[in-house]
Amino acid sequence: MKIEGTTAFITGGASGIGFGIAQRLLDHGARLVLADIRQDHLDEAKQFFEERQQGRNVHTIRLDVSDRAAMAEAAKECEAVMGGPDILVNNAGIDPSGPFEQATYQDWDYGLGVNLWGPINGIMAFSPGMRARGRGGHIVNTASLAGLTPMPSFMVIYAVAKAGVITLTESIRDSMAKDNIGVTVLMPGPIKSRIHESGQNRPERFRSGSGFAETEVQLGKRVVSDTWMEPTEVGDMIVDAIVHNKLYVATHGNWRDNVRERFEAMIAAMPEPVDFDFGASLSVPDKED
Numbered sequence: 001m002k003i004e005g006t007t008a009f010i011t012g013g014a015s016g017i018g019f020g021i022a023q024r025l026l027d028h029g030a031r032l033v034l035a036d037i038r039q040d041h042l043d044e045a046k047q048f049f050e051e052r053q054q055g056r057n058v059h060t061i062r063l064d065v066s067d068r069a070a071m072a073e074a075a076k077e078c079e080a081v082m083g084g085p086d087i088l089v090n091n092a093g094i095d096p097s098g099p100f101e102q103a104t105y106q107d108w109d110y111g112l113g114v115n116l117w118g119p120i121n122g123i124m125a126f127s128p129g130m131r132a133r134g135r136g137g138h139i140v141n142t143a144s145l146a147g148l149t150p151m152p153s154f155m156v157i158y159a160v161a162k163a164g165v166i167t168l169t170e171s172i173r174d175s176m177a178k179d180n181i182g183v184t185v186l187m188p189g190p191i192k193s194r195i196h197e198s199g200q201n202r203p204e205r206f207r208s209g210s211g212f213a214e215t216e217v218q219l220g221k222r223v224v225s226d227t228w229m230e231p232t233e234v235g236d237m238i239v240d241a242i243v244h245n246k247l248y249v250a251t252h253g254n255w256r257d258n259v260r261e262r263f264e265a266m267i268a269a270m271p272e273p274v275d276f277d278f279g280a281s282l283s284v285p286d287k288e289d
């Protein structure tokens with residue numbers, strides 16, 4: 001699809017990867033709606049674009065992606081203010097890692113609430129409008145390479161959510177294609193961002209009862225490495241994926257061997273195929289008239 005003249009709604013669009021995607025989509029002629037839980041991030045992003053005389057093409061919304069009602073309101077506001085969207089980028093995310101033995105339900109609800117339900121909420125709130133407008137479009141969901149390779153238990157909540165985002169994207173592809181809406185799952189490796197500030201981004205209702213308070217403080221001290229990729233490079237990859245409707249975007253090849261070993265081990269665990277059509281036998285019968 002062509003990006004020029006479209007509207008893009010980007011969650012977590014005011015920092016890191018989302019902001020890199022935002023800059024590149026704007027460079028290619030999209031109007032932006034940036035949604036983020038952090039008002040300071042939104043203000044900074046807005047100022048960045050205003051300084052470049054692009055402020056009128058950027059609207060900001062304070063939003064917690066784990067809040068379904070707020071997501072539905074954001075969809076209405078996006079349509080009213082900027083039209084569309086034609087491009088939905090479900091990118092907002094946090095790092096909910098910590099010692100598995102200390103994880104509480106609050107940590108699970110927070111980690112899955114933002115990192116998995118966030119993209120689901122985005123799709124549920126926005127895709128009916130995208131379909132109804134009949135203009136086609138594209139949905140990008142940010143997962144992680146951590147959703148694809150076996151991870152240590154310290155990262156289990158993150159990995160479960162990100163694996164879910166990969167499967168979510170793959171599994172809605174056929175349905176969205178009927179309305180000419182492409183899908184991409186982004187699987188980044190290390191990218192320069194402020195994800196180490198995740199402790200500050202934990203929605204209020206998930207704070208009390210966390211087992212990860214200490215880990216979040218330590219994560220806050222992690223230094224962004226010069227070796228990590230620039231978010232605008234990811235933005236370039238996403239522009240290419242939207243234009244050419246690519247399902248997968250992986251920013252790094254470093255864990256290629258781990259992925260291959262994982263799938264080879266799974267395939268090795270599979271017996272020889274049985275002689276019947278799996279798909280046909282599992283399908284739900286059509287309703288008779």
Ligand SMILES: NC(=O)c1ccc[n+]([C@@H]2O[C@H](COP(=O)([O-])OP(=O)(O)OC[C@H]3O[C@@H](n4cnc5c(N)ncnc54)[C@H](O)[C@@H]3O)[C@@H](O)[C@H]2O)c1
Pocket residue numbers: 011012013014015016017018035036037038041063064065066091092093094095114142143144145187188189190191192193194195196197201203
């Ligand atoms: N940076 C990396 O190395 C890396 C690697 C793999 C995947 N990712 C994924 O990329 C995405 C973007 O993260 P980033 O690294 O750019 O971090 P970041 O913290 O710089 O940007 C994320 C933005 O999302 C916002 N946010 C957090 N929780 C939110 C919520 N509940 N509702 C709305 N906005 C919320 C934050 O305020 C922030 O502005 C995340 O999904 C993350 O899991 C990042």
